[in-house]
Amino acid sequence: METAILFTLFIVLFLINVPIAISLALAAIIVLGIDGQFTMYMVAQRMFASLLSNTLMAIPAFVFAGVLMSYGGISKYLIAALKAWFGHLPGGLAVVTIMACAIFAAISGSSPATAAAIGSIMMPTLIEGGYDKKYAMGLIAAAGTLGILIPPSVPMVVFGVTAEESIGKLFMAGLLPGLFLTLILIVTSVVYAKAKGFGRSERASWNTRWRTTIKALPGAFLPVFILGTIYLGVVTPTEAATLSVFYTLIVSTLIYKEFKLKDVRTVFRESINISSMIFLIIAAAQVFALFLTANQVPNQISMWIADHHLSKYAFFFATNLMFFVMGTFLEAVSIILITLPLLLPIIHALHIDLIHFAVVMTVNMELAMITPPVGLNLFVVSAMAKERVESVVKGVAPFLVIMILGLITFIFWPGISLYIPRVLMQ
Secondary structure, eight states, rough: OOOHHHHHHHHHHHHHHOHHHHHHHHHHHHHHHOOOOOHHHHHHHHHHTTTSSSSSGHHHHHHHHHHHHHHHHHHHHHHHHHHHHHTTTTTTHHHHHHHHHHHHHHHHHHHHHHHHHHHHHHHHHHHHHOHHHHHHHHHHHHGGGGTTTTSSSSHHHHHHHHOOOHHHHEEEEHHHHHHHHHHHHHHHHHHHHHHHTTTOOOOHHHHHHHHHHHHHHHHHHHHHHHHHHTTTTTTTHHHHHHHHHHHHHHHHIIISSSOOOOGGHHHHHHHHHHHHHHHHHHHHHHHHHHHHHHTTHHHHHHHHHHTTTOOOHHHHHHHHHHHHHTTTTTHHHHHHHHHHHHHHHHHHTOOOHHHHHHHHHHHHHHHHHHHSOOOOHHHHHHHHTOOOOOHHHHHHHHHHHHHHHHHHHHHHOTTTHHHHIIIIII
């Protein structure tokens, strides 16, 4: 009964536009108050204790590096190089957009940041190249979701901390699925461009290609630097995140010289806003989890699963459906923190590989970024294109179907997710 009250309160608070973190915490505090077994001191202690993790320090570092790159010229020079090599091909501008998002994803770890950084440059270019505006908006919103699958990934950090799994292995697990999803999007965009007969730009000279490539190399090297140091065991993911900030700062100020003193305040403000939102959600979700754990809700769900002999694939179907529905009104970090503590006992009982499940869950979080009414990438692209969110939704619909097909592939073919962390990282 109390569990039903908890979720009802949360949904009601969310529907009346109370921020997600406040909805989580307030619903849990009210129910805990009714229960009478917990004091506000215990609640506050649990909230602060949830943030005392060295691993969580990777989140503000990756966020800061991602925001810094948007102002430091890295995305601009990266797109210029890709456009010089691929822009003249059929669907070349769409391919450039997707590849730029994939590379920027391997730097920022954030979907909205990826969509904003690449979209601000590629949106006008795509429209000038003859692309339908709705299609261009959908392409950027969908490709931007690669930001949380291709490592580094903020949701993967949250998953690793919650499930006590190696974040380095989680990062590596997202690499092949991220590249696979990138390839699917590229093939789809090329086929679409050929069918419509547009998407070409002028062929660049070899001199322009090599010049733009050399210019883009310092920024493009950052993913290799981050993943290479983690893979070789030189640094932890948290240390790699911190180093990425210093590397980005050096490239933006000393090499590209695009990051100015007037941008410092803006970069810090945006980084603090995003990071504080994530940390507040983490703290609030721990209060939510406090009630669920105290009332043995995870154990009750596990017993129900055992009694009904639910198969592994039936479980995947049920959880994917749940994630899809939750993704229409919650963002990735909230979904992970609310559901993962409940699902962990079931995952272990069904002998599902936790790293495989992490990839499947992260792809679901990608879908959450582009499903209305609360898909963050939809709002980012809508604001950038100065169009209604409904127009972005229409443009993103075909890509949503394609990504769902990719999700099904990952479920039935776990080797894509497990090859690098299980074979190459032994």
